[in-house]
Amino acid sequence: MCMNFSSKLLENAVNEFGKLPGVGQKTALRLVLHLLKQTKEETFSFTNSIDQMKEHIKHCKVCFNISDLEICEICASPQRDRSIICVVEDTRDVMAIENTEQFKGLYHVLGGLISPMDGIGPADLTIESLVQRLDGADVNEVIIALSATMEGDTTIFYLYRKLKDFPIHISTIARGIAFGGELEYVDELTLGRSIMTRVPYEHKIG
């Protein structure tokens, strides 16, 4: 869409907003006009929060999760179980698993998934650091908690080959029917697998 901007400053801001994922030109213009209507303090608080984050945010030296400190709160906590590491794609997955309150071990954030289509190979992820982290450490189990997509499966397969010689238990999170999911609407692959990987009734949660 061609837009006739009455101001170069406005146009620049709209173009910058339009670079964000899922934000088109019309949405960008709406957001920029919203910021224009705010007070200077409110808009400065918006841009400042981004600048501050970009300037000062760190990645934990142990697990590579986003952190304000060199070592993140989870890795530094004496209450976490150091014998179990959960491998995830990014910080959103850490947040999602922390929300469940079902996991008390440590994490390892890969920073992405292997995706040849997007030019992301194993070297772009923190896989080598995971191998070094396991070397000599007192870890019993690695849980691989990645998305059930082609990229996720590729990454799981690569990780498994890298880790299989360590004296540790390697597991992946269970796949099956979601709680509240109705059987007739579940896709065939998931339903078939959930029958093959059925569990004894006494193990049932909930």
Place this chain on the structure above:
Amino acid sequence: MCMNFSSKLLENAVNEFGKLPGVGQKTALRLVLHLLKQTKEETFSFTNSIDQMKEHIKHCKVCFNISDLEICEICASPQRDRSIICVVEDTRDVMAIENTEQFKGLYHVLGGLISPMDGIGPADLTIESLVQRLDGADVNEVIIALSATMEGDTTIFYLYRKLKDFPIHISTIARGIAFGGELEYVDELTLGRSIMTRVPYEHKIG
């Protein structure tokens, strides 16, 4: 939704993004993580464009449209017809009308619509400036081009009462069936009005 942020800096940025209209917490997190993956220069270019805009943008002293200069390009142009003024809600409407290339007059940007529900009264808009602008100026016609909503209609009614004593033609943009619109899907009010305000065939455009 409760989010367990691993970083206060990240949380601040997500909260600031979440204040934008139509941006929820999950979208805010996605956008912030996108900015985190960019280079420092790219992110700085984003925040700088907003800061620069907020610092230096002006409203044209004549028509109140957003502008980089004291007097906007349209008001300053010798090629525009100064005898006709089109009254619009905001800069987006100016852009939309400019895109049609059907209007060669000047604009007057109200900066909103009268909306008692949102606490916006006539004094919050640039109506008084429009009255002063018409006073003594060589203007033949004012076209009121506002949205066909309750707030738009209220504002048109108020404007009409303010302007009716001036020796000028007051018109509003035509309402009717959009080009490409199929008759059976048009709402009753629009269809009824479009029959009442029918035009002779020779006036038909296109």
